[in-house]
Amino acid sequence: MTENAKSIYGLVGYPVSHSLSPLMHNTAFKELGIDADYRLFPLKEEELDGFFKDLCEKNSLIAGLNVTIPHKENVIKYLDGLSPYAQKTMAVNTIKISNQRKLTGFNTDGPGFLTHLTELGVNIEKKHIALLGCGGAARAIISVLCLLPERPASIRIYDVVKEKTDTLLSDLAARLDIGIVKAVGSIDDLGIDKADLLINATPIGMKPEDPCLVDEKLLHKKMLVYDLIYNPEETKLLKLARQKGAKASNGLGMLFFQGVLSFLHWTGLELEKKTKDKMLANLKKGLHQ
Numbered sequence: 001m002t003e004n005a006k007s008i009y010g011l012v013g014y015p016v017s018h019s020l021s022p023l024m025h026n027t028a029f030k031e032l033g034i035d036a037d038y039r040l041f042p043l044k045e046e047e048l049d050g051f052f053k054d055l056c057e058k059n060s061l062i063a064g065l066n067v068t069i070p071h072k073e074n075v076i077k078y079l080d081g082l083s084p085y086a087q088k089t090m091a092v093n094t095i096k097i098s099n100q101r102k103l104t105g106f107n108t109d110g111p112g113f114l115t116h117l118t119e120l121g122v123n124i125e126k127k128h129i130a131l132l133g134c135g136g137a138a139r140a141i142i143s144v145l146c147l148l149p150e151r152p153a154s155i156r157i158y159d160v161v162k163e164k165t166d167t168l169l170s171d172l173a174a175r176l177d178i179g180i181v182k183a184v185g186s187i188d189d190l191g192i193d194k195a196d197l198l199i200n201a202t203p204i205g206m207k208p209e210d211p212c213l214v215d216e217k218l219l220h221k222k223m224l225v226y227d228l229i230y231n232p233e234e235t236k237l238l239k240l241a242r243q244k245g246a247k248a249s250n251g252l253g254m255l256f257f258q259g260v261l262s263f264l265h266w267t268g269l270e271l272e273k274k275t276k277d278k279m280l281a282n283l284k285k286g287l288h289q
C-alpha cells in the first residue's frame with residue numbers, strides 16, 4: 001500500500017445501492033479525522049473470485065469489508081480465519097484485513113441485535129421467543145441467542161417452507177447446542193400469545209401492500225415485538241403491536257450496532273458517544289431521503 005494513501009472500506013453484495021452503511025461509516029471516519037472512504041461494491045457471485053484475488057495483493061487499498069445478501073456464506077472460502085462466533089454461525093458480514101493481507105471473517109449481525117436488545121432494556125434469559133423467517137438474519141439471531149450463557153427458555157421458528165427451517169437447524173446443530181429451538185409448521189404453533197419476544201426476520205412488511213403476518217389478537221402488552229425491517233420505520237406489525245400496548249422496535253438499532261461492531265473490528269476503535277450519535281442521526285436522515 002502507498003504511504004499515506006486513503007484507505008478504502010466497503011460493502012460487498014448484490015444489490016447494494018439501497019445501503020445506508022456508507023452514511024454511517026463515512027460519518028465515523030470524518031468525525032475521527034481518519035482518511036478513509038466507505039464504498040459500495042455491487043458484485044455478482046461470478047465476480048467474487050477476481051475481487052478477492054485483487055484484495056490479497058499488497059497494493060490493494062481495501063482495509064475492511066462488510067458483506068451482505070447473497071454472499072454472507074459464499075465469502076467464507078476466501079478467508080484465512082473466522083472468529084469463534086462466525087465459525088458457529090457460518091455466515092460472515094464483516095472482514096478484517098491485516099497489513100499482511102490476511103482476511104478474518106466476523107459476524108456482527110447477531111451481536112448487533114443483542115446489543116440493541118440490551119439498549120432497549122430487554123433481558124431474554126428464560127424468556128419465550130417466537131421467530132418468523134429462517135433466512136440469513138434468523139441464522140445469526142438463533143446462533144447468538146443459543147451461545148448466551150443465560151439462554152432464553154425457548155425459541156420457536158416458523159418459515160413458509162418448513163424443510164428450509166429444518167435444514168438450517170440441522171446445519172447449526174452440528175456446531176451449536178440448539179436444544180431450545182423448535183421449528184413449527186404453522187404460524188399458529190409459534191405460541192405468540194405466550195411469547196415474551198416476537199421477532200420478524202422475514203422481508204414481509206417492507207412493501208406498503210404487505211400484510212401483517214400475525215393475527216393481531218395474539219399480540220399483548222407484556223411482549224416486545226422486534227421487526228428487523230427499518231424501512232418503513234413502522235411496519236403494520238409494529239403499528240398493531242403498539243396499539244395493543246406492546247413494546248415495539250424496528251431494526252434500525254440492529255443495523256447501527258452491527259456497524260459499530262464492524263468498525264471496532266477494522267480499526268480497534270471504540271467509538272465515543274458523540275460519534276455514535278452523529279452516525280445514528282445520519283442513518284435516520286438517510287432513511288428519510
Ligand code: NAP
Pocket residue numbers: 069109132133134135136137138158159160161164200201202203204206213228229230251252254255256258
Ligand atoms: P432472507 O435470507 O431472504 O430470509 C427471509 C426468510 O423469510 C426466507 O426464508 C423467506 O422464505 C422467509 N419468508 C418470506 N415470507 C414469509 C412468510 N410469509 N412467513 C414466514 N417466512 C417467510 O432475508 P434475511 O437476510 O434473513 O433478512 C430478513 C429481513 O431482515 C429483511 O427484511 C432484511 O432487510 C432484514 N434485515 C435487517 C437487518 C438489520 O440490521 N436490521 C439485518 C439483516 C436483515 P422465502 O425465501 O421462501 O421467501
